[in-house]
Amino acid sequence: MQDVQTQIPVAEYGKLQIEPFRTEREKDSAELDRLIFGDNQFFGINHMSNEKAQSQAIRFKDSDTIIKVIDNAYNAGIHAFMFNTHDRVSELCDHFRAHPDRYSDLRLYPSLPYAHKYANAVNESGMLGALNEFIFSGRSTKQAISTIIRGGKSIIKKDMIEVMKLLVDAEMRMFRGLRIKAVFLQNIITDLLLGLGVRDVFIEFANHVKKKYGVEAAFNTANMPVLIDFLLDCGIENPIVCSSINKVGFAMCPSQAECERALAKKAFRSIAMAIFASGAVPPKEAIEYICNLPNIRTIIFGASSREHIVDTMNMIYSCWQEK
């Protein structure tokens, strides 16, 4: 075992560069959808109130209820969805795979990892125990052995970047066979790594996603201006960055003004989320604010009813048309 593992080459980190696109398909992936449907409402995530979050969690207890809302969005013309790698998303993916005709134009933007499941596992099993659980959970012995051999060097050398790649693949497993447009690094992890300043992890995440899934890496963050400078410095050109952008400045760090300045001045593909600040801004005001900002390429929003989905879409489209 020792011999097999030591034959695997390990990259020289610190000299990493972003690899170019290799295929037409990869280049196509760079074209982002203008509207993406988000999934927070399905999993009891609401920044405004715990009561609202709980009532959503109750409402979306069954995956059938979630699928009905997804179908409403899909039928209304939104074919792009962002999904966090919550355990329940794998049920939705099974459903998409089982109905290829119905979802022939489905485009997914996975966001990983779903950090709370890691936090709880770290509490229960410690950091290395949690890593083992996630890398090997739900795998056959044969698959697990192949993972050990591939990751063998990282387990022996304990290299963070190799562990990161194994975790990305473990999280991406639920999306197998579905069309992926970009893979997002979830904001808790993006911002933690941004603070640590580990360039190599960002570069290797981007390279790994491109190589393995043929798409671009994208980043969720609450520190948009700082992250853009950092990604550009890593050699990730015209990065895809998703952040809260809303009229009340909620979760726009270091300040709303700095974020607005970054939108006007910096070269990146901006995706706006939390445009309603979890309900703190009335819809019309929220959309007018967003549409008046420069460089907002894509908007992510979530909704729970057909009427709400259609109303929001219409408001955004008519506002875009006016501009």
Next chain:
Amino acid sequence: MLRGTVVGFGRMGITHYSILNRHPQVKFVAVCDSSGFVRYNAAKYLGVEAYDDYHKMFREVKPDFTIAAVPTAMHMDVVKTAILNDAHVFVEKPFTLNPAQGNELMSFLKGKDLVHQVGYVVRFSDVFMKVKELMDQKVLGDLYKFRLEINGPTVLRGAKKSWRSNHNEGGGCLYDFASHGIDLINYLIGPPDNIVGTVFQRIFSKDVEDAVISTFIYKWGLCGNLIVNWSDSSYRKPDNYFEVLGKKGKIIADLRTLKVFFRETPENEEYSQGWNIKYYPSLAEPVRFFVRGFEFTRQLDYFVDCILKNKPSEICSFDDGLKTDTVIEQIRADGTKGYN
């Protein structure tokens, strides 16, 4: 530029490092951890010295400040070593295992001009900062009843052996979860005169309590409950719930929402008679750099600010940590009376 170190590079240690690493007046020079995996990666990717012995680290590095994010049983020696090496200290909660240790640590501070802070981060959360403001203004009049609950899905099965499943090392729901609630009660109302009816419940853990229920009594007429459970799987993540009633009204707060009821028109013009509701998105002020929550940055920036301005920490010093440890010990003593 302040030279910093972190002792204990686990989930909290890494979070604190990440937040302060972006501070314009902080430079981390070393971290210390018992795990080879962690040391290997810290040295390789963060460009800092990675030690497995903090005594050696303090001797060699002589930092301006340290963040102690080790298991609670180690707080005593890590904090003592930091103080004796003249480093300002931020220590994770709870302060120590018991008031005897806390008092001993306080004695080392005598004659030293060091900033000290305990990581009771909820004090810096948007909603609870607002609650504190209202409590200090005594807007509810005479208080007579409160309830503080913390619930979360942290332990949902018998944990493998770790410091969290061992009382002697600071494990168990009382030290871990409940300390936040006890600290909030101390901060917003004050320590109780008497504690009765404490019940510890084991739900999934073998050796430590997973839930604590306790009654706090104040001689001046207030009575309240502390109800804490870290084994509630219906929660997505831990949450605090605080409800307090006075003769003039009521406050209900969690980490997302503040609700205030006034029987009559209050003096504070921000509020009116009847229900007043404020949601987190309109309360939350952006911070310099965000990791996990506004309050995490706010507490560390406050610590660094105190060092830079040479002023003592007034929001959450070791004195406050010791007060909370004292109440924890009283609850522990009451819980052994065997009400259940």
